[in-house]
Amino acid sequence: MAKQNVLVIMMMMMVVVMLPLTQSFKLKAGNWGASFDGENNKETVTNLQFYFHDTLSGRNPSAVRVAQPEDKNKSLLTQFGTIMMADDPLTETSDPKSKMVGRAQGLYGSSCQQEIGLLMTMSYSFTDGPYNGSSFSLIGKNAAMNPIREMPVVGGTGLFRMARGYAIAKTHWFDPTTGDAIVGYNVTLIH
Numbered sequence: 108m109a110k111q112n113v114l115v116i117m118m119m120m121m122v123v124v125m126l127p128l129t130q131s132f133k134l135k136a137g138n139w140g141a142s143f144d145g146e147n148n149k150e151t152v153t154n155l156q157f158y159f160h161d162t163l164s165g166r167n168p169s170a171v172r173v174a175q176p177e178d179k180n181k182s183l184l185t186q187f188g189t190i191m192m193a194d195d196p197l198t199e200t201s202d203p204k205s206k207m208v209g210r211a212q213g214l215y216g217s218s219c220q221q222e223i224g225l226l227m228t229m230s231y232s233f234t235d236g237p238y239n240g241s242s243f244s245l246i247g248k249n250a251a252m253n254p255i256r257e258m259p260v261v262g263g264t265g266l267f268r269m270a271r272g273y274a275i276a277k278t279h280w281f282d283p284t285t286g287d288a289i290v291g292y293n294v295t296l297i298h
Contacts (some may be wrong), residue, residue: 241265
């Protein structure tokens, strides 16, 4: 009888010790996303890794020019004043045929006269896994020629409601002839 009581007490202690470990890991979305409890357990920290496919060429581009300056010669190098509307696929890997996890929709415009710099105003909406129906909004400068760029996350919907955080963007592939690009994103959200 005493052995059974000791065994029951030990099992209860194991459950009490293991429960916080299982609760701190909230959601997992394939290889591209995971959510954890924050330090104060009132907020969740989510890390997302995906690829953004911006296609300007071909019969079905995902980004199109909607405005440009009158004098295109003045801004030939930086494309200052050009505005693009985008509906870009987001995928799990850099392969355009890999699993689609969402879409980046919004606009970006060339906002710098002295360098290639874009003002990004985009909503990243997810269609896969536990983040399906959730989105975050990014607004900020994308210094496109820098190998690694950081941009602010300013809000979100669904599971990412009231999100704040940052996105690290790194160009994976770029075709200077067409402007097509594949960009890797590593996003940290606090919500």
